[in-house]
Amino acid sequence: MNRIFFRFFLLVMLSITAATFVIYFAMSRLFGDPLDEIARRQASAQIFLIEQYVDEAPTDEWLVRLNRVREVSDTRFDLIMVNKARSLLPATSLDALDRGEVVLDVDGKAFFRRVDLKGERYIGSEMEVIYAQDLPIDIGLALQMEVVRYVIVALALLLPILLWSRSHWQGLQTLSRVADEFGAGKLSARARMQPSASIxxxxxxxxxxxxxxxxxxxxxxxxxxxxxxxxxxxxxxxxxxxxxxxxxxxxxxxxxxxxxxxxxxxxxxxxxxxxxxxxxxESGQALQLELVDLAALLGTVEAALPPGAAVLSIDCANDAGPVAADPRKLGRALSNLLRNAQKYAAGTIHVTARRDGARVTIAVEDDGPGIPEEERERVFEPFYRLDRSRDRATGGFGLGLSIVRKAVQLHGGSVHVERSALGGARFVVSLPTSPLPAARA
Missing domain, CATH: 1.10.287.130 (Signal transduction histidine kinase, dimerisation/phosphotransfer (DHp) domain)
Structure with missing residues (x-):
């Protein structure tokens, strides 16, 4: 569940980032580079001096005023040839330079502007360019301002999305819990949400x-x-x-x-x-738990079996028991497994019981025809029988193995079937030494 919302927020963040770049390029295309505009504002004082003070001088005083500006300004003003200026500028800025506009070099903290286009300032002025360097341009600050702006926009978008998603997440967590409880057999589990809930x-x-x-x-x-x-x-x-x-x-x-x-x-x-x-x-009766000696229980189950042609051997490890279980229900499950093995065994039935950490594993295997892999899960369904068992010789109603699984699950365990080394089927029962709390009710 958390993975779903993590992916959702990741998608939102990627979308906001992509939107940021799209907005930037769209604004640059339609209205010019925002960073260029910021740099132009930062260099507005130097541009003002050139356009409103130096350019307003009479023709014979233009150079004089430029020198005065050089003396009082921290910015370096040089006169360079047009060809050199062209070599310092990108191709996209050359037209603006030829039109006599101020062309900014943001990275170089400089700007270029033709002295004039007709040579009216002084002889050869049409071939020279004002090259202003060391302008007070701080793009880092401008970038920080843009980042802060977009972060505020992102937070303004994410906050309502977070609140909306949180209610959905809590509702889905509730539904997930209900589904788990209902699937575990607690049929009374319900969500019971308020009508105001999002889901x-x-x-x-x-x-x-x-x-x-x-x-x-x-x-x-x-x-x-x-x-x-x-x-x-x-x-x-x-x-x-x-x-x-x-x-x-x-x-x-x-x-x-x-x-x-x-x-x-x-x-x-x-x-x-x-x-x-x-x-x-299936009635939900509580288990009558007690400490059961597994070896003794297997011996009792063996003694109650009807006579059969197969040879039965039991190998119960010394540390296999005792286990906390309902002896009647667990004994019924083991009895059904052994009776099932008797029906199909050709001559050998082998039972083993081993402890593995906090669990006990009981395996019942035979040398019969075995169970096809695609049928191994279905044999635990009520009234399900394999084709070869639909005769009076083997008998059975398809309930024995279903009872086995239900009894084992009540103890908090599991049962599955696999192929035996003897050639037939191997039923493996895994039980906790202390049943889970859910198995006690």
Whole structure:
């Protein structure tokens, strides 16, 4: 955010600087060089002496008056030939010299002027030029005056721009904070700006959008939780009825049919449990934090796994635990990762736990087919399943990994998937040893 306003002020300063040069060159083109005019004012006394005192003398006294001026003036007045004067002046000033005008040499602190154009002062005067040197011209002071003038103009422009930008900057900082909080799961975050704020229309629309999103998410969670709870009762009734029906059935074909129905019902019951688990994680319940021995937790999770063909090995470093966590939620996340590995592992599952500074890293990897790179982020989305998992052999509803990410995020951690050295997928969970304050609520 600060970068945006820094660039804005840099652009304003560059624009003011460019405008200064444009104004200077435009004024020089239309009305003459401003510095030349300043120098002419500073040399006005010497010019006045030549034009109003020396030039007003009778013809035979012109040189006499010039010598008097030389005696009393600190300026050096010399008579030089026209050709020499031409060699000392730029080409742009030669026409003015030929017209008999006073031509200033600002850098040399001097001016040139033809004695006269017709030779009326004395013999050969039409070929000579008055060359006045050591004029009291101080361009440095003039430049300082111009700089001060433009600085005042720049400040006069920048001050209202600063005040205007400051209100925008504060408003955008507020919107940025609201966006961060809303994105972190605090759905009640709002800007709540006053109508007089410069970006009130934008803030109002963002607040309305946030209200709508919060209502939709709350409605979705409520519906999911309610439907999941309501499904438990008919599922329990169906299980009881199928159990009674199976006990009375004598036909083997009927028993086989009932067994298939019980399998479908068990799958539906598992889905309801997964949905309820997801609803609990998203309900914003506080974590029940305690110091958890990571090695013991991994051992408990391993013992609760269903039998599988893959060989599971756990390598937990001595300094990996304990960690401050909710053992039930963290255990659920690790259990889902291990069950997912069981589904796809060809024969090996390897779990490692290491401490890295203030964080603990848990990695679960297998030697299965792995996950394509373009799918590695999407596997954490609810109900998303890879094509190869859409069969009854692997099962699953696409909620297990979503629950893993939600549980880890509640602890202030993160989870991602990469390629394993074993050839399959490697799920990496990174947890702070002490959960962030935001993860406690």
């Amino acid at each position: 009130y229309p934008l803030a109002e629309r963002i607040d309305h959008m946030a209200d709508r999103i919060e209502d939709l998410l709350v409605s979705q969670k409520t519906l999911l939780h309610s439907v999941s709870h309501e499904l438990r009762t008919p599922i329990a009734r169906l299980e009881f009825a199928l159990e009674l029906l199976g006990a009375k059935a004598g036909d083997p074909a009927l028993k086989k049919r009932i067994a298939a129905m019980e399998g479908d019902l068990s799958e539906l019951n598992t889905l309801v449990n997964e949905l309820l688990g997801m609803a609990r994680l």
